[in-house]
Amino acid sequence: MTIAGVRGVTGEERSDFTKQEGKRLRQRSLSLLKSLLHPVRVRLYWTLVVVVVSTAAQVAGPTLLALGIDQGLSQVVQNHNWLPAQLIVSAYVLTAIVSSTMMAVYMRSSAVLSQTVLIDLRERVFQHTQNLSMSFHENYTSGRVIARQTSDIETLRELLDGGISNLFRGILLMTFTAGALIALDPSSALPLLIALIPAFFLTRWFSNTSKKQFREARTFSARLIVQFVETMTGIRAVKAFRREERNEKSYALAVDDYREANRKVIRLFGTYDPGLKVIGVFTLAAVLILGSFRVANGAMEVGVLLAAVLYTRRFFEPMEELAMFYNSFQNASSALEKVSGMLEEKATVVEPLNPTPLVHPKGKLDFNQVRFGYNDETIVLPQLDLHIPAGQTIALVGTTGAGKSTLAKLVARFYDPSQGTVSLDDIDLRDLANKDLRRAIVMVTQESYLFSGSVSDNIGLGKPGATQEEIEASAKAVGAHDFIMRLPEGYDTDVNKRGGRLSAGQRQLLSFARAFIADPTVLILDEATASLDIPSERLVQRGLQTLLADRTAIIIAHRLSTVSIADRVLVMEHGEIIEDGSPEELIAGTGKFASLHSAWRDSLA
Known part of the structure; x- marks a missing residue:
């Protein structure tokens, strides 16, 4: 002051x-x-x-x-x-x-x-x-x-x-x-x-x-x-x-x-x-x-x-x-x-002077007594302890403001916790070099930003030097190949400024392809299917089931249909995990997730 x-x-x-x-x-x-x-x-x-x-x-x-x-x-x-x-x-x-x-x-x-x-x-x-x-x-x-x-x-x-x-x-x-x-x-x-x-x-x-x-x-x-x-x-x-x-x-x-x-x-x-x-x-x-x-x-x-x-x-x-x-x-x-x-202005998230090498990341994530707030007055995560084994797909569910996106931002190291540690394969994220961190962890958000250039250019951002075959394979995996081929120049079509030539759903599919070609160890999807229609979402889900098989994934979604591919569901409320289990276990129970799932199912009737 x-x-x-x-x-x-x-x-x-x-x-x-x-x-x-x-x-x-x-x-x-x-x-x-x-x-x-x-x-x-x-x-x-x-x-x-x-x-x-x-x-x-x-x-x-x-x-x-x-x-x-x-x-x-x-x-x-x-x-x-x-x-x-x-x-x-x-x-x-x-x-x-x-x-x-x-x-x-x-x-x-x-x-x-x-x-x-x-x-x-x-x-x-x-x-x-x-x-x-x-x-x-x-x-x-x-x-x-x-x-x-x-x-x-x-x-x-x-x-x-x-x-x-x-x-x-x-x-x-x-x-x-x-x-x-x-x-x-x-x-x-x-x-x-x-x-x-x-x-x-x-x-x-x-x-x-x-x-x-x-x-x-x-x-x-x-x-x-x-x-x-x-x-x-x-x-x-x-x-x-x-x-x-x-x-x-x-x-x-x-x-x-x-x-x-x-x-x-x-x-x-x-x-x-x-x-x-x-x-x-x-x-x-x-x-x-x-x-x-x-x-x-x-x-x-x-x-x-x-x-x-x-x-x-x-x-x-x-x-x-x-x-x-x-x-x-x-x-x-x-x-x-x-x-x-x-x-x-100083960066609040700084790269370590002597980073710990990350040679062969497995994808194990750990939150140890993590406390975080965007300012001293508003604490989003009061104290979080969480263990995510390598290769597990978890879904974060909860009301708006529960702390789901904050948790994802800490994993992507957009922010550092105020207290405690977030670690990947037992290495504090603060000890990792940025190049290792960004190669191992990729985040896809609801805002599917595309840069001016061709479709291939935008997908290839995930892997500089990728071949055209790799780009097309990535697009096919997420269900984007068919609509790309219907564009005037296919993969060479200019998406215009901020992807203005494409629909919101098409832009999101390209952002998926860009993330998948990067082949990260940890993939974070923060409301990433919100812009997709039901057929496109089902197509992406099939791609997700294939591509998430050998990597750790964190999926944040209000659409409970997306949760079905998760191995584990975490229900958050006020920065705390109030339910933790498989989708089947929580649906069969009487907790928060069961009531959310029941309301969602009734809305489809």
């Missing part, structure tokens, strides 16, 4: 906590940025050197103009000596060429640098998200994950493509310009130094005011993406329950919030940017007026006055760019905080 959630805390304590949290977020973001820049540090240093050379050559221009007017031109007029003027003009042209060339090199180098960093970040986000445990994916909405990978990284791209390099170049240009003006004529630099005082306070006001508003804009942007993604993902439910109008209203409210946040940001720039321009105009006027008096009195050369005016004007140009940079920087800082926060 955060300090803000504790009763009795003072406003000062809450403020201190907020500052500490903000500092932690900045440190986390900075750490991520450093790790991204470290592999490309050589190119980064090279890019910075190029910027320094380009900026120095650019700043030399007004000084050369002053020399040309005051020295070169006077030599031409007084002595008809063109050599100094020619040398100064040549130097001016040379600096322009050097500046332009270095700028071109800098733009290419910075583009390569930013793309390299972004590719690294995209791969990190994808790999890290994919490797996180199921608890993360069940709590972190898909819309938020997509927002991290799309809009947030796109915001960082805008910063890296021009923001950081423009910042460095702007600071260099201001520093070199101020230094050149002081070296050329210190008196002309005095108005500029005075102008820095109001410019500093204006910039500080802008910085402090905009932080909150930029973060709000990013938050509302993410909410828009989340709502859009979830609406499109659940479009069938939207259509079925006629939520279009309600979704439109809620989305319109989110759009208004986002628009209002952006309006506040634009209003800030509407004050800051003109304010800088006003300060720049007054400074330039002061330099010009004071310089004109000095030229009239003979205390200053005309060329020096021209250079001082050019330097003063050039000094404020980067400040306007820095204002635009600050816009990108605040957006990117908020985005970087969100991305670094997701990358900071």
